[in-house]
Amino acid sequence: MLLVDNRKWLPKNHKHRTSLSAAVVMSNMHAHNQRNAIISELSRLMQVDRYGKHYQPCFEANCFEMISKKSKFYLAFENSNCQDYVTEKLFRNAFMNGLVPIVYGTREDNYKDLAPPNSYIHVNQFQSLKHLVEYLKYLHENDTAYANYFAWKEYGEVQVRIHHLSTKTPNVLCTVLITIVNLWQVLGN
Template sequence: MSQIGGATCTWRYLGRFVTLGIYASVALFVWYTLVPTRSKHKDSIAINNNNADPATALIPVHTKNVVIYAATKFFGHPITTERFLATCPDVQNYCRITQEESEFDNADAVLFHNADYRGSTDKFKKMKSQRKPGVPYVLWSLESPTNDMFRPDSHMINWTMTYRTDSDVWAPYGTIVKLKNPVEVDLNAIWEGKTKTATWLASNCITQNHRFDLIKKIIDNGFEIDIWGNCGKQVSQCAGVDNQESPCVLELIKPYKFYISMENSNCKDYVTEKFWKALNDRMTIPIVLARKYYKDLGVPDSAYIAVDDYATLDEFLAHVKKVNKEKDLFLSYHQWRKEWKVIIGSGFSGWCTLCNKLQDKDYILKNPKSYKDVAWWHSFEMCNNQIASKYL
């Protein structure tokens, strides 16, 4: 027995203390290794309060393996881990997508792509009758209700994964975030690189919101717009939405001052990659039909021009023609670049978010939900396709 600092200490007590310390260390190690961390980040497309690349957005440090069974294809094409988790490669370390029906029983979620959903098949009927608690059935869609109504039966779907901000899993085509620190932007270089007026690349010419009719009327009133794709001239490798990522499209559009970013339907939160890309590396001023849809998504008012800001088409044309001619006025629509950053989502970012959300099994079990009428949720009072009619 010996005395340390005035306290009596024996080797017996010291041995017990060391043993307890070892047990506590092992317990802590097991806890942090096996228990998944609940991510505090709403979605993987968001970035933190810095100017970091969104691809480095935080994911849970401690994770469990997750399997998502894709019960349908994506417009007839396979749904694979390599394609749909490409924007978050780190997530692939613990999350994978399978289309093997044999893995249905072990899946952490079952996903249906709405356009490929066939609810009357024996396969889907079996899934409805054999579902398990804590395994959400997820409905994924990139389309507006004008273009594609939701198909599943009552209470078949637990979560929605769409571009809508109120979806259970948010899967936007893009978003915009405020930078913590302003950045330098060479505005003069933007002006000097613009040699043409306005352009539009589209594959869908006949739409319920009459956008093409309005575009043709704008042209008839003396505002030059070059039209490419199915609605205008054909350009090799550039026509259609499937080639939006082609460098050819960037080269085609970047010399223009304006890009016609009118969607094929005017619906809540339905803002596609054509708007976000026009803002981003194409360095154009998007022309849209209605301000509300972009304001609701937090886009700065000075980043685009909305037709419905003007009482008449003549007033709109007078303004846009002035912007086309005056350098300072044109560059005022690019000042936002110093304080904001566009993040391209393409609608696939929802998969990364879904993988992270599936980490919290306890939350899923304690908060069950299902949609009595998912088609109503998707469509009721969500669209106004009459905005252009005022100007025709």
């Protein structure tokens, strides 16, 4: 077995991240899954810095620059568990800012189809949130293991392009379906 040292891919500010913490930026407080409950429980087990409309302000220009100086992990939690529903949280917020994404939303096999291999941590990989936090502590204390989450950079980079939404995109369809289901429940049908 060939062992490769992936520490060359660690973010430049890696050594300044001295305490175990994760960050999340949220504007939508009305999640259609357990996102908010999971974040609350994680914040009882470790430091979770929350930013957004209802939390600490985080101005777009320097928001993720500030976060990436402090945190090694980013909670890329979607507000719905819809198939193929993966947003900027994974690509722009985490990958492009040198943060290891902890993902929650769509199924793990959807992330495997969309993200570089071994580039993220899925909440559902662990028996409990306590086990997840223990693993994050291990990664925080072990640069070699943490660096493996950046090994994908050997083969390319993430590029984010913003396109106009259309009704053909999974995100819009997911939002429309959730709205219909909620309306259906309100009307009592």
